Amino acid sequence: MSEPLLKVRDLRKYFPIDSPIPFKRSNQSVKAVDGVSFDVMPGETLGVVGESGCGKSTMARLVNQLIPPSSGTVEFRGENLVGMDAKKLRETRKSIQMVFQDPYASLDPRKTVGELIAEPLVIHRIGDKASQKKRVLELLEVVGLSHYHAKRYPYEFSGGQRQRINIARALVLNPDIIICDEPVSALDVSVQAQVINLLKELQRDYNLTYIFISHDLNVVRYMCDRIAVMYLGKIVEMGTYKEIYENPKHPYTKALLSAIPKESPHDNKERIILKDAVPNPINPPTGCHFHERCPYMMDICSTKIPQLMDTGNGHIASCHLLEEN
Amino acid sequence: MSNELLKVENLEVQFKSGSTVTKAVNGVSFTLNRKENIGIVGESGSGKSVTATSLLRLIPSPPGHISGGKILFEGKDLLTLSDKEMRDIRGNDISMIFQDPLTSLNPVFTVGDQIMESIKLHQKVSKKEAKQKAIQMLQLVGIPAPEKRLNMYPHEFSGGMRQRVMIAIALSCNPKLLIADEPTTALDVTVQAQILELMKKLQDEFNTSIIMITHDLGVVWEICHKVLVMYAGNVIEYGTVEEIHDHPMHPYTWGLLDSQITENIEDHEMLTTIPGSPPDLRQEIKGCPFAPRCSYTQDICFSKAPEMVEVKEKHFVACHFQTKENRLNRKERSTHVRAVVKS
Numbered sequence: 001m002s003e004p005l006l007k008v009r010d011l012r013k014y015f016p017i018d019s020p021i022p023f024k025r026s027n028q029s030v031k032a033v034d035g036v037s038f039d040v041m042p043g044e045t046l047g048v049v050g051e052s053g054c055g056k057s058t059m060a061r062l063v064n065q066l067i068p069p070s071s072g073t074v075e076f077r078g079e080n081l082v083g084m085d086a087k088k089l090r091e092t093r094k095s096i097q098m099v100f101q102d103p104y105a106s107l108d109p110r111k112t113v114g115e116l117i118a119e120p121l122v123i124h125r126i127g128d129k130a131s132q133k134k135r136v137l138e139l140l141e142v143v144g145l146s147h148y149h150a151k152r153y154p155y156e157f158s159g160g161q162r163q164r165i166n167i168a169r170a171l172v173l174n175p176d177i178i179i180c181d182e183p184v185s186a187l188d189v190s191v192q193a194q195v196i197n198l199l200k201e202l203q204r205d206y207n208l209t210y211i212f213i214s215h216d217l218n219v220v221r222y223m224c225d226r227i228a229v230m231y232l233g234k235i236v237e238m239g240t241y242k243e244i245y246e247n248p249k250h251p252y253t254k255a256l257l258s259a260i261p262k263e264s265p266h267d268n269k270e271r272i273i274l275k276d277a278v279p280n281p282i283n284p285p286t287g288c289h290f291h292e293r294c295p296y297m298m299d300i301c302s303t304k305i306p307q308l309m310d311t312g313n314g315h316i317a318s319c320h321l322l323e324e325n
Numbered sequence: 326m327s328n329e330l331l332k333v334e335n336l337e338v339q340f341k342s343g344s345t346v347t348k349a350v351n352g353v354s355f356t357l358n359r360k361e362n363i364g365i366v367g368e369s370g371s372g373k374s375v376t377a378t379s380l381l382r383l384i385p386s387p388p389g390h391i392s393g394g395k396i397l398f399e400g401k402d403l404l405t406l407s408d409k410e411m412r413d414i415r416g417n418d419i420s421m422i423f424q425d426p427l428t429s430l431n432p433v434f435t436v437g438d439q440i441m442e443s444i445k446l447h448q449k450v451s452k453k454e455a456k457q458k459a460i461q462m463l464q465l466v467g468i469p470a471p472e473k474r475l476n477m478y479p480h481e482f483s484g485g486m487r488q489r490v491m492i493a494i495a496l497s498c499n500p501k502l503l504i505a506d507e508p509t510t511a512l513d514v515t516v517q518a519q520i521l522e523l524m525k526k527l528q529d530e531f532n533t534s535i536i537m538i539t540h541d542l543g544v545v546w547e548i549c550h551k552v553l554v555m556y557a558g559n560v561i562e563y564g565t566v567e568e569i570h571d572h573p574m575h576p577y578t579w580g581l582l583d584s585q586i587t588e589n590i591e592d593h594e595m596l597t598t599i600p601g602s603p604p605d606l607r608q609e610i611k612g613c614p615f616a617p618r619c620s621y622t623q624d625i626c627f628s629k630a631p632e633m634v635e636v637k638e639k640h641f642v643a644c645h646f647q648t649k650e651n652r653l654n655r656k657e658r659s660t661h662v663r664a665v666v667k668s
Contacts, residue, residue, distance in 0.1 A: 051513040052484070158602060159369075188368045188540055193584035193596040200595065215513055218586040222596070259518035261543025263587050265566040273522055274515050278483075 003078070004039035005177060005209055006063070011036045011072035013058055017282060030281045032058040033069075034233035040177070045203070045210040047224030047241070049217060049256065053278050055233040056213045060179045063211065064096040065089060076177075094124060097170035101182035103162035107154040113140075114150030117168045124173065139168040143198060160191035167198065177209040184219060196223060217260050221245055226314075229253050232281055232289040235308070239315030249317035251294050288320065296321055327400075330501060330534050331357040331380075336394035338372075338379050341387065347606045349375045351558040352394070354633075355551075359501070360528070362535040364545035364566070366581070367555035370603055373538045376555070377504050380536070381419055382411055398502070417447040420495040424507035426487035430479040436463075437475030440494050447498045462493040465530075466523060485516035492523065496531060504536045509544060521547050542585060546570065554578050557604050557614035560633065564640035574642040577615045579655055613645070621646065621653055 013033040019026030033055045040046050048056050062069045065081050074081045076092060084092065100106040107116055117136045121127060127135070137147050143164040154162060163183060170178050180199070184192040196219065202208055214220050220227060221241055228238040229252065237250040248254045255272040262269055274293045279285055285292050291301035298320060306318040338350040350372045357363050365373045378384055379391050382403065396403040398419065403411065420443075423429040431439060440459040444450060450458070456475070463471035466489040479487060488508060495503055505524070509517040525548060528535060537549055545552055545566060552569045554562040554577065562575040573579055580599035601618040604610055613619070616626040623645075631643045646653045 051515055160602075189542075190368060190581060190584045190599045193586075193598045196586075197595050197598060217514065221588075222586045256515060259514040261514075261517070261521075261541060262546040263543065263585075264570050265546045266570075267546065271518060271522070273519055 002042060005042045005077065006040040006211075007073075007075040008039070008063065009037045009073045009075075011059070011062055011074065012070045013055075013062055013067065014070045028282055031233050031284070032281065033062060035072075036230075036233075036235055038228060038235065038238065040209055040211060042176070042209055043203075043207050044225045045212050045223055047220040047227040048211065048213045048230060049215060049220050049227060050230035051215065051278050053232075053281065054230045056215075056230055057181055059230070060098070060181050060211065060213055063179060064093060064098060066098075090124075094120075094173045095176045096179065097173065097175040097177070098179045098181065099163070099166050099170050099183045101185055103159050103166060103186060106166055107162055109154055111153075112150065113145075113152055113154065113157075113165055116154070116165060117150075117172055120169065120172050126173075135172060139172055142171065142202070143168045144194075158191070159187050160195055163187065163195050164198065167195075167202070171202065171206070174206075175208070177211065179211045179213070181213045182215070183212075185214065185216065192219070199223070217256060229256065232278065232284050234289065234318070236290065236319075237315075237317040238308075239313065239317075243313055243315040247315070249311055249315065249322060250290075250319050251296050251321070252290050253317075255293075255295075288318075328358045329356055330359045330361075330399065332395075332397040333376075333380070334395040334397070336376065336379065336396065337392045338375050338384060338389060339392045340389045345607045349389070349558055349606060350379065353553075353555070353558075353560050354394075355553055355560070355563060357502070357534055357536065357551075359534055360532055361551065362528070362537060362549045363551045363553060364537045364539060364549035365553045365555060366539060366542060366545060368540065368603055370557075370606070371555040372558040373540075373555055374506055377421070377506055377536060377538050380504060381415055381421060383415075383421075413447070416443045416495075416500075417498045418500055419502040419504065420498070420500040421504040422488070422491045422495050422506065422508045424510055426484060426491050426511070427479065429491060430487060432479055435476050435478055436482070436490050440475075440490070440497055443494055444497050458497065459493075462497050463490070465496075465527065466490070466493045467519075468493075484512055485519060488512060488516075488520055489523070492520075492527070496527060496533070499531050500533060502536065503533050504538070506538045507540070508537075510539070510541070517544075524548060542582070554581070557610065558606060559614055559643065560641075561615065561643045562641065563633070564637075568637070568640045572637075572640070574636060574640070574647045574653075575615075575644050576619045576621050576653070580618075613643075620656070 011033055012035055014029040014031050017026050017028045017030060036059060050056050061067045063074055069082055081089060081092060114136050117139055118132045121132045121135065136150055140147060140149055145164055184195050187195060203210065212223050224241050227241050227244045228235045231252050237253045244253065248257055255274050258270060258272045272295060279292060287302040287304050288306050291297050300320050306320045308316045308318045309322050310316050311322060334354050336350055336353045340347040340349055353376050365376060367373050380396055391404060437459050440462055441455040444455045444458050459475060460471045463474055468474050468486060468489055482490065509520050512520065539545060549566055552566055553560050556577050562578050573582055583597035584599060599618055604614055612627040612629055613631050616622050625645050631645045633641045633643045634648050636642050636647060636649060
């Protein structure tokens with residue numbers, strides 16, 4: 001088996017909370033990402049799912065060091081990005097690019113599309129003006145736009161087209177890995193399908209690796225090879241998409257899957273309706289973070305934190321129910 | 326009492342800006358019975374929300390105005406009512422839930438104030454009684470410790486909780502009709518399931534009819550009895566959910582159903598998409614609005630607009646080739662135009 005492209009070990013990010021008393025330090029913090037470990041293999045797509053506030057997006061930002069982690073390591077091609085000196089990090093980051101959720105907010109309205117796509121090349125001083133222009137036109141074609149679009153401004157484009165521009169920006173430096181943070185959530189279904197097809201084609205043509213963050217479970221199943229389910233800053237279950245969808249182990253994963261809307265009016269879906277919403281991350285429940293909402297709660301759940309256990313087929317989950325069997 | 330609650334006939338809404346006129350809604354007709362739910366689906370810009378907001382005459386005017394048609398609510402044409410009569414209907418007989426629960430609640434008033442506002446406006450009750458009613462409503466929508474929550478501000482609530490508050494406000498006067506404009510789009514799947522469950526439960530309790538605007542067909546299968554498929558301001562297909570799901574007829578509906586990601590899609594199969602993008606409504610559309618994106622077109626599609634035809638009982642389609650006499654053969658998924666991203 002080949003070496004993983006990205007190796008994340010025990011990654012943590014605690015955001016301190018402002019104390020209500022001015023100038024006084026608070027010792028409370030939000031544990032946005034709390035001990036996350038995973039590998040990403042070259043050419044694969046790792047999906048990350050979970051409810052809002054579970055730390056998906058924070059994790060994405062930690063992986064390419066947009067925010068410094070509190071502890072843990074992120075190894076890219078064997079080199080730890082955490083604590084790497086700024087110059088070298090900048091060089092390495094060329095290979096790790098991001099596509100953000102909101103296609104409206106992530107493009108500078110005062111730049112033309114050509115300037116936007118060329119920006120990474122300018123920043124990294126790659127090529128002269130002419131070769132940069134050539135590369136921009138090349139990429140416009142790759143993402144399904146036309147050459148004349150280079151002279152236009154973002155407001156002239158629809159949401160789907162803007163997301164194509166964002167993808168072109170991410171591709172311009174020939175990255176190895178692209179972190180997609182909810183890239184299709186803001187789009188209509190028919191447009192969503194177009195963007196997903198584009199991402200799939202690009203993966204095939206350029207041998208890209210994706211970390212694909214989404215709360216749409218249907219999209220994740222379609223896009224991803226492996227899936228990590230997050231809950232309150234922790235990965236509670238991870239495995240191949242087949243394992244996760246056909247043989248979910250963690251009660252939270254089961255509830256998430258049962259909440260997917262029906263596929264036809266004739267479906268009679270058994271629903272596991274979860275109570276309440278995600279608990280306050282400042283004061284997470286003791287023991288298993290999920291126990292207050294879990295339909296299978298046992299005594300041990302409120303006292304002891306379950307560990308991730310291997311259940312075979314590269315499938316891991318953290319639940320006390322699994323330990324019993 | 327007739328069973329028919331709402332009848333919309335040929336509704337037309339236009340927006341004027343300078344010399345350009347945008348025809349946002351172009352002759353929408355449907356009927357809604359009591360205790361019945363109808364879903365309105367379509368892409369952004371297809372006129373779903375404009376249709377729904379004009380039912381309550383909430384279209385900002387100018388630039389918008391309802392240029393034609395009738396909205397018969399229990400036999401009364403809402404378009405002929407005075408502003409005062411209309412205010413009596415809003416929030417009382419017909420109420421609305423909007424997509425974004427954060428922007429639709431007022432941040433400087435407590436949740437209790439906002440629920441009590443519509444109760445006090447429409448019912449002759451004392452402040453105390455209104456407060457009691459508000460507590461009862463919060464309890465009904467499943468908010469724990471309602472007495473305490475009543476004095477809290479919207480920012481202290483999560484997205485799902487805010488949407489529950491919106492539902493509590495909307496249902497506080499026992500409306501006959503609830504218009505829900507993408508009520509679950511901004512929410513997580515788990516919370517979406519909770520909210521849909523809640524809406525179903527409350528519907529049984531209050532005998533309310535619901536107009537559900539959404540672009541998620543899953544939500545439609547979940548709670549609606551009928552569906553209206555809109556495209557570029559026109560209704561292009563209309564029927565019961567079972568009919569639309571099992572025997573869709575309009576090529577646009579086919580495209581919409583095919584671009585959904587379902588369990589049956591095989592690994593690494595490309596998704597089917599609808600090529601192109603919706604037309605610019607500022608320009609006069611000649612012929613069928615979907616024709617430029619349709620893979621079944623013939624000459625007539627570009628010159629003559631198709632009429633709505635009742636092809637089967639309670640199944641209406643607007644397509645030249647889907648009539649009582651003619652039928653189109655739906656192409657196999659794989660032969661659809663696909664991977665159009667490169668075109």
